[in-house]
Amino acid sequence: AEGRAGHRGTYSLTTAISYPNGAPHIGHAYEAIATDAIARFHRLDGYEVLATTGTDEHGLKIQQTAARDGTTPRALVDAMSEKFRAMVAALGCRFDRFIRTTEPEHYDAARALWRRMQANGDIYLSKYVGWYSVRDEAWYGEDETEIGPDGGRRARETRTPVEWTEEENYLFRLSAYGDRLLKLYEEQPDFVGPETRRNEVASFVRSGLKDFSVSRTTFDWGVPVPDAPGHVMYVWVDALTNYLTVCGFPDESDPRRRFWPMDLHVIGKDIVRFHAVYWPAFLMSAGLPLPKRVFAHGFFLSKGEKMSKSLGNVVDPMDLVATYGADALRYFVLREAPFGGDGNYDHEAIITRINADLANDLGNLAQRSLSMIAKNGEGRVPRPGPLSEADRAMLAAADALPERAREAMKDLALHTVLAQIWAVVAEANRYFAGEEPWKLRKTDPARMETVLFVTIETVRAVAILVQPFVPEAAGRLLDLLAVPEDARMLADVGEGGRLVPGTELPAPSPVFPRFERPEAPPAA
Numbered sequence: 001a002e003g004r005a006g007h008r009g010t011y012s013l014t015t016a017i018s019y020p021n022g023a024p025h026i027g028h029a030y031e032a033i034a035t036d037a038i039a040r041f042h043r044l045d046g047y048e049v050l051a052t053t054g055t056d057e058h059g060l061k062i063q064q065t066a067a068r069d070g071t072t073p074r075a076l077v078d079a080m081s082e083k084f085r086a087m088v089a090a091l092g093c094r095f096d097r098f099i100r101t102t103e104p105e106h107y108d109a110a111r112a113l114w115r116r117m118q119a120n121g122d123i124y125l126s127k128y129v130g131w132y133s134v135r136d137e138a139w140y141g142e143d144e145t146e147i148g149p150d151g152g153r154r155a156r157e158t159r160t161p162v163e164w165t166e167e168e169n170y171l172f173r174l175s176a177y178g179d180r181l182l183k184l185y186e187e188q189p190d191f192v193g194p195e196t197r198r199n200e201v202a203s204f205v206r207s208g209l210k211d212f213s214v215s216r217t218t219f220d221w222g223v224p225v226p227d228a229p230g231h232v233m234y235v236w237v238d239a240l241t242n243y244l245t246v247c248g249f250p251d252e253s254d255p256r257r258r259f260w261p262m263d264l265h266v267i268g269k270d271i272v273r274f275h276a277v278y279w280p281a282f283l284m285s286a287g288l289p290l291p292k293r294v295f296a297h298g299f300f301l302s303k304g305e306k307m308s309k310s311l312g313n314v315v316d317p318m319d320l321v322a323t324y325g326a327d328a329l330r331y332f333v334l335r336e337a338p339f340g341g342d343g344n345y346d347h348e349a350i351i352t353r354i355n356a357d358l359a360n361d362l363g364n365l366a367q368r369s370l371s372m373i374a375k376n377g378e379g380r381v382p383r384p385g386p387l388s389e390a391d392r393a394m395l396a397a398a399d400a401l402p403e404r405a406r407e408a409m410k411d412l413a414l415h416t417v418l419a420q421i422w423a424v425v426a427e428a429n430r431y432f433a434g435e436e437p438w439k440l441r442k443t444d445p446a447r448m449e450t451v452l453f454v455t456i457e458t459v460r461a462v463a464i465l466v467q468p469f470v471p472e473a474a475g476r477l478l479d480l481l482a483v484p485e486d487a488r489m490l491a492d493v494g495e496g497g498r499l500v501p502g503t504e505l506p507a508p509s510p511v512f513p514r515f516e517r518p519e520a521p522p523a524a
């Protein structure tokens with residue numbers, strides 16, 4: 001047999017790193033879940049994976065939140081980053097590294113990147129005068145501002161107040177990178193996805209790039225700029241560098257360097273510009289290879305509206321896990337919205353998904369076939385006889401799943417992978433109902449064994465395929481089928497990994513219980 005883990009090479013991917021100035025919300029959970037599912041899929045397919053996530057802990061917003069709460073930035077981020085770490089764990093995500101930008105290792109990486117950009121002549125000192133939004137930590141041109149209803153000037157796009165500010169700053173020579181960026185989008189059309197985002201970014205670059213300020217002197221909660229007392233790095237310079245830190249940059253001999261360039265950055269649609277314009281420009285300037293792909297997922301809304309404390313529709317991912325379980329939440333968010341589009345959270349919708357797709361379609365199929373085997377087949381994998389056309393068609397559909405899923409995965413179409421798997425589940429339910437194995441027990445027990453074999457062999461393929469999405473339940477289902485731990489890879493689907501007739505099976509128990517409604521759903 002071919003080598004197992006890692007025989008296909010490496011695959012590295014990241015989430016964005018979250019601002020720990022508030023508790024994690026469903027948007028953060030969604031991004032972690034999707035990234036974890038992509039990571040798990042690649043592990044399952046034989047790649048050696050590096051999947052990372054973490055918290056983006058510097059900047060004025062953190063400093064201000066700490067001041068408001070009467071604490072220090074350090075104490076605030078220590079407490080809050082724990083909440084993000086706990087959420088990721090509660091969601092059943094398996095990240096190889098949780099990075100915090102306040103780690104000494106990260107300071108070294110950020111300073112090394114800075115020095116390389118500076119050595120290349122792309123960072124220079126200049127007086128910066130203009131409209132500054134504290135909330136956005138961004139400078140705006142006069143034409144990007146307007147007078148708000150309160151009479152004060154604000155940024156037109158974000159509606160945050162701006163102040164006339166003068167600062168001696170370091171600037172990054174972004175203006176020098178327009179042509180190279182446009183060439184990048186053209187030659188590597190996958191670099192930014194989905195396509196609508198690529199078009200937005202390309203037209204932004206085509207409209208002309210201005211140099212921008214990459215240091216701050218008005219506060220000190222950041223990575224100190226090398227050899228420039230009083231300057232801390234603009235938080236986005238420091239934040240983006242986290243992707244290099246986790247690969248051991250700047251140490252050339254660090255074994256983690258084999259994961260750079262990253263295969264994929266998974267981010268939300270609001271931060272595409274930072275990842276698809278600034279980040280590749282920084283890397284070009286520093287002479288480093290570029291990530292292969294930046295993919296922007298959509299936003300998760302609550303009952304159709306952006307979540308906000310004032311609207312009272314904030315859903316806490318920890319509450320959702322406690323109520324529905326991590327697997328159900330994972331399945332729901334990945335199935336509900338095409339990856340790249342927006343999704344909507346709704347208690348009714350998740351309950352429907354749990355009961356229809358998980359408990360009815362897949363759960364009942366497994367439970368019915370396995371309990372028939374327990375009752376009629378002495379609890380062993382049945383022995384198939386000659387295969388009918390229907391049997392062959394059923395097995396062919398199950399065996400084709402890995403290849404079809406790989407194809408959909410190339411486009412990061414997670415929802416398509418789930419739809420493909422559930423199409424096979426639906427077919428297996430039709431097959432099972434049509435063959436009526438419960439009647440065959442008396443009339444043709446040999447045929448009954450064949451039908452049960454084909455059914456649970458299909459369940460085996462499905463259970464292997466759903467591991468990235470519902471890892472806990474998939475593991476239990478594979479246990480019920482007595483599939484050894486080392487035979488649960490995509491490559492084990494099909495002829496090579498067939499269940500062995502006569503193998504003893506454990507007593508079946510439901511893997512996907514129905515959701516029984518409590519008196520009231522948790523506050524939404």
Ligand code: ME8
Nearest residue numbers: 016017018019027056239240267268269298299300
């Ligand atoms: O942007 N639905 O941090 P962040 C889906 N620190 N995704 C959402 C969302 C929603 N309602 N709200 C936010 C930052 N996100 C920076 C990133 S990376 C070097 C620095 C996504 O905590 C958002 O798009 O505001 C981003 O990808 C991630 O959650 C973290 O957002």
